[in-house]
Amino acid sequence: KAGVTQTPRYLIKTRGQQVTLSCSPISGHRSVSWYQQTPGQGLQFLFEYFSETQRNKGNFPGRFSGRQFSNSRSEMNVSTLELGDSALYLCASSSDGGTTDTQYFGPGTRLTVL
Amino acid sequence: DQQVKQNSPSLSVQEGRISILNCDYTNSMFDYFLWYKKYPAEGPTFLISISSIKDKNEDGRFTVFLNKSAKHLSLHIVPSQPGDSAVYFCAASDPGTYKYIFGTGTRLKVLA
Numbered sequence: 090k091a092g093v094t095q096t097p098r099y100l101i102k103t104r105g106q107q108v109t110l111s112c113s114p115i116s117g118h119r120s121v122s123w124y125q126q127t128p129g130q131g132l133q134f135l136f137e138y139f140s141e142t143q144r145n146k147g148n149f150p151g152r153f154s155g156r157q158f159s160n161s162r163s164e165m166n167v168s169t170l171e172l173g174d175s176a177l178y179l180c181a182s183s184s185d186g187g188t189t190d191t192q193y194f195g196p197g198t199r200l201t202v203l
Numbered sequence: 204d205q206q207v208k209q210n211s212p213s214l215s216v217q218e219g220r221i222s223i224l225n226c227d228y229t230n231s232m233f234d235y236f237l238w239y240k241k242y243p244a245e246g247p248t249f250l251i252s253i254s255s256i257k258d259k260n261e262d263g264r265f266t267v268f269l270n271k272s273a274k275h276l277s278l279h280i281v282p283s284q285p286g287d288s289a290v291y292f293c294a295a296s297d298p299g300t301y302k303y304i305f306g307t308g309t310r311l312k313v314l315a
Contacts, residue, residue: 093246122302131307132247132292145301179246186301189235189254194246 091116093182093195101201107168110198112180114161118193120186121163123155126177126197135178138163139186167200175202206230207295209306217314222280224309226293229274235296237303238267238278240289247292251278283313 094113102108114121123135134147138157155165161182167174177199181192208227216222224238234255239247253260253267253276260267266279280287290310294303 095246120301124305129307132294132303132305134302134304137301139301147302181246188296188298189252191237191249191252192303193249194239196244196246199244 093180093193095178095180095195095198097198098196099199099201101203102170103203104170104172106170107166108170108200110165110167110178110180110200112163112165112182112195114163114180114182115193118182118184119161120183120190120192121157121161122181122183122186122192123163123165124179124181125149126179127175132179135165137186144186170202172202175200205307206233207293207304207306209291209293209309211309212307213310213312215312215314216283218285219282222278222283222287222311222313224278224280224291224293224311226276226278226306227274228276228295230295230297231271231274232298233295233304234298236267236269236276237294237296238265239292239294240287241292241308242289250291280311283311285313285315287311288313 122137124132136146157163177197179197181194183190183192237252238250241247290308
């Protein structure tokens, strides 16, 4: 089975711009989660989608949004970029997102905001 | 408030010896725990998991121990190999929330 794929792998944007990141889960997986990784903060949960519905959202401002399509692919959007948004954005997929359901991560998108 | 803590930011071990990585958590409702390994510029790779109904789980060179009364888990790697050099994250699955809570990671360096 192919793993989780994320595009693009690298992005450079300037403050005030917006960006869209894409994630394709493992085939058959219906839950997609997004995390932000920054030095010293570890991985911070952004949101989780299942069957095109957001089931949970982390403590991030409304500039961070996402969606999931009927084929389980997911996109994440960040509007009005700030310097502090520079991070590695990771997508993870699992079968149904249940408590004991293992999440498998993609390679991440490295976003740099100048 | 950090619910999952990895208090050692780094660890160095000689090749062939045991590596022990530690993780503490504060929420007694957590009932599923995982360890991930991460190389630079890559996403975390799942290593091993343990349910709270167990106190030990093994997979090859990797063993995870869970001490529920102490709210502590550890990952043992025996024998350690240079290719094990990476950042290791422990995570807890937050029941009913569909999210993992991660520690801040421990950088393991295995010296040849």
